[in-house]
Amino acid sequence: AAKQAGRCGYRLFGPEMIASISKRDSLEAALRAALSHDELILHYQPIVDIRSGVVVCVEALVRWKHPTQGLLLPHQFLPVAEETGLIVPLGGWVIRRACRDASRWPDGLPVAVNLSAAQLTSPELISTITSALEASGLSADRLEIEVTESALLADRDAALAALHNIRDLGASVSLDDFGTGYSSLTHLKAFKFSRIKIDRAFIEDLTREADSMAIVSALAGLARGLNMISIAEGVETDSQLAVLRAAGVAFGQGDLFGRPCPTAELRLTRQMAAVRSA
Ligand code: C2E
Ligand code: MG
Ligand code: MG
Ligand code: MG
Secondary structure (H helix, E strand, O other), X not given: OHHHHHXXXXXXXXXXXXXXXXXXXXXXXXXXXXXXXXXXXXXXXXXXXXXXXXXXEEEEEEEEEEOOOEEEXXXXXXXXXXXXXXXXXXXXXXXXXXXXHHOOOHHHOOEEEEOOHHHHOOOOHHHHHHHHHHHXXXXXXXXXXXXXXXHHOOOHHHHHHHHHHHHHOOOEEEEEEEOOOOOOHHHHHHOOXXXXXXXXXXXXXXXXXXXHHHHHHHXXXXXXXXXXXXXXXXXXOHHHHHHHHHHOOOEEEOOOOOOOEOOOXXXXXXXXXXXXXX
C-alpha cells in the first residue's frame, strides 16, 4: 500500500504536473488582477440577415489585453476562469459592459452575450442581468443570451430554470455551437430557444461536402419547423453564403460580414456592404 501511495504521490507531483499547476496558478492570479485593472475588453461581431444584408444583432466576444503577452483570445484564459470559478465575476463584467455599450448604439441593435455553464447555474445570474439592464437603461428585449448544450448537461434542471428566468426578464436565449459535442434534439424540446447557431464546423465544409450541405439544410428546416431562427457561424466566403441562402438559413455571422472588433471600429449601420445581394 505504501508503495502504491508512493507511486501515486510521484504521479500527483511529477515535474510536468507541478509546472502546469503553477502555470495555472499564475494565470489565475493574473486574471484576477486583470479583472480589477480593467484589462478585459469586448470585441463585437455583426450577425446579418442573409436575405436582406441587414445587421440584426452584434455578438460580444471577450478578450484580455495582457500587459506583456498582447491580446489574448477566450480559449487562452476562459478554461482557467471556468476551473477556478472566476468565470462568474468575469462573466458579470461582460454582461454589464455589453449592456452599457449596446445602450449607446443606434437603431436599437440587440447585443448577444455568451454564458458559461457555471454562470448559468450561479445564484447571482438573474440579479446580475437585472442590475446590468437597469444601470445601462438597455431594454431587456435587446439582450440575447447564448448558451451551448454543454451548459445544459451538468445540472439540467437548474440550467433550464435559469433559461426560463432569463426569458421571463424579457431577454431571449440562443443555442450556440449546435451540432457539435453533446448534441441532442432533446435540448430543442426542453426549451424554446429563439435561435439555433449552426456550428462553424458544418459551414467550413459546406461547399466541398454534400453531407455538410444536407446537414445544414436539415438544421435550417428543423429551426423553421420549431419557429426558431437559424444562424450560420463562421461564414467566410461568398460561395458559402450562396449555399446558405439556397439552404434557407436565416442569419449569418463570420469574417465575410465582419471580424470581431472594438465597438468604435464597428460600423453600426444596419446595412452591411459586405453582403452582396446575389
Ligand atoms: P462562439 O460564441 O461560438 O463565438 C464565435 C467564435 O467564432 C468567436 O471566437 C469568433 O471570433 C469566431 N469567428 C467568427 N467568425 C469567424 C470566421 O469567419 N472564421 C473563423 N475561423 N472564426 C470565426 P472567439 O472570439 O475566439 O471566441 C471563442 C468562444 O469563446 C466563443 O465561441 C464563446 O464560446 C467563448 N466566449 C467568447 N466570449 C465569451 C464571454 O464573454 N463569456 C463566455 N462565457 N464565453 C465567451
Ligand atoms: Mg456565441
Ligand atoms: Mg458559437
Ligand atoms: Mg464556438
